[in-house]
Structures are given as structure tokens and as C-alpha cells.
Amino acid sequence: MKHVLKLLSLLVVISALWIGLLQASIIPQSHTWLLPIYFIVSLGCYGLLMVGVGLMRFPTCPQEALLLQQDIAEAKDFLKQKGVDVGSD
């Protein structure tokens, strides 16, 4: 099944639940009508939260740049000795 169909079926199920709630009147109708908006806003907030948290915890590796420079120097030395042209870029 194509992924977009999976998402649409999920949407259909959620909508059916919402319509069910509307008809069953367990929650006052005025609240029930607003549920989709609450849902979308919560989804948006969750997304923003995930982006923010991810950004704060974004793994960085400054030491890797240094290690890379060392590796490059080592490689250049070896290759120069063996006759490979490691001149400028």
C-alpha cells in the first residue's frame, strides 16, 4: 500500500472517531467541534518542539575536523613518498 494511502486511512479512522464523538454527545458538542483544531495545533506544536529539541541536541564533532587535518597530512606524506602527485586542489 502506498504510504499516502496509509496516512489517508489513519485520517479516515480519526475522522470516524470524531464523528462518533459528535453523535454520542459524551463531550459537549461545542468542545467536540473544536477537537480537529486542537489536534492540528498540538501536532504543529509537537513538530516545533521536536525541531527545537533536535536543534539543541544536534550532535557536533569539532574534534573531527582536527583529526581529519591530521589524516590528510599523514596521507599526503605517504603518497608523496610513493610518487603520487598530491599537489594543490
Add this chain to the structure above:
Amino acid sequence: MDAEKNKYSIIVPTYNERLNIALIVYLIFKHLRDVDFEIIVVDDGSPDGTQEIVKQLQKLYGEDRILLRPRAKKLGLGTAYIHGLKHASGNFVVIMDADLSHHPKYLPSFIKKQLETGASIVTGTRYVTGGGVHGWNLMRKLTSRGANVLAQTLLWPGVSDLTGSFRLYKKSVLEDVISSCVSKGYVFQMEMIVRASRKGYHIEEVPITFVDRVFGSSKLGGSEIVEYLKGLIYLMVTT
């Protein structure tokens, strides 16, 4: 599977990587001492003499270890992999970039992970503990993170790093997945891993560090973002 009988074909597409290709070959040989492998350089007619350097490297390391399989001009990444695959004699294929943003020192961890888990694909991820990125400013990190959250929400891909291109595949799996992919650029990398995930292939991840050496050039303009969104929609609808 008998570990001793495994051979790894490392496909490295190049375009104007005259210096980097020599460095990366040295580093691959340094980190894969007891491994049976070959490096397949797919050069797209680089005007800077990349192929000359590869020939020098062949004299040094052997033409059976370094294969030069060039093409006449820049023809795109997907076709470069397909081209390289045709010449691959290993039962595993590694794809990696030539510009040293992918460090060969992680190759043993890819191999180890595959042997431990029997996975069909091992993909490098920059976004977990143990991995990381260097050389990205805040804006770049923000777009990367935003793009990732969007992709996770819309696609449920099963991997943490969708656009990464440092991967180890079982050769038969790569052949199967690549035949059904049509995108270009980094959307191609996304399509590969999403299609593999949909087909039910066992995918594992290893942390990698990514040192972006293309300083100052922002690869993320408005058109890139549009391409990305179009790619996401395409993948939602076709996978």
C-alpha cells in the same frame, strides 16, 4: 555466512576530486587492512586530471584493488552507482562520497554491524549520539532538523538520517532497490532508503561523523527546499 569469503566493492563517484581521491584511497587502505575489497572510481570526465591521479594510485596499490571506470561527462549519482555496480565483483557494495565528508575510518564499523546483525543495508547516520556534523552553521542545522522532522512525520522511513549517502548494501539488495529509483540528487538517496524500507529489507544504522569541507557555499537555497518538498510528496505517493 563465512566472514572470510566476503568482498567489499567500494564505489566512489568523482568529479574534480584530484586531491581528495588520493587521500581517500590512502585512508581506505589504512583502515581496511585485513579486508578483501576493491575501490571502483566512477569519474565523470573530470577536467582537473582526477583520472591521472587514479592511474598513479593504481600503480601503487594495484589495478585489481583500484578500478577506474570513467564516464564521458557528468551524468548524475544514480547512474554512477549503476555503472559502478556493473563492475563490482564483491558480494557487498559500499557507496561513499569522495570529498572526505565520509571518513573511511567508519568502514570497519559498517562491516562489523552487518556481520553482527546480518542486515541487508547498513546506513551511516549523523544524527545520533556518537555521530555528528562539523562545519554547519545554525541555519543549516535548523533546515536539516526541520527537514528531518517533516520527513519522519510524513514518511515513517525507519531510519534517522534519510539523505545520508554513506551506506553498505548487500550487492543483490542494491541492485534490486536501485532499479526502482528514479529521483536525482539527494532525493535519490532518500528514495533508495525509503524503498528499501518499504520492501522490508533489514536496515541497521551506525553513527558517523560528517565534516563538511565545502565552506561558505550554502547548498540550501529556496530551490533546494522546493525540490526537497516535491521529493517528499513524490515519496509519499509512490512508496
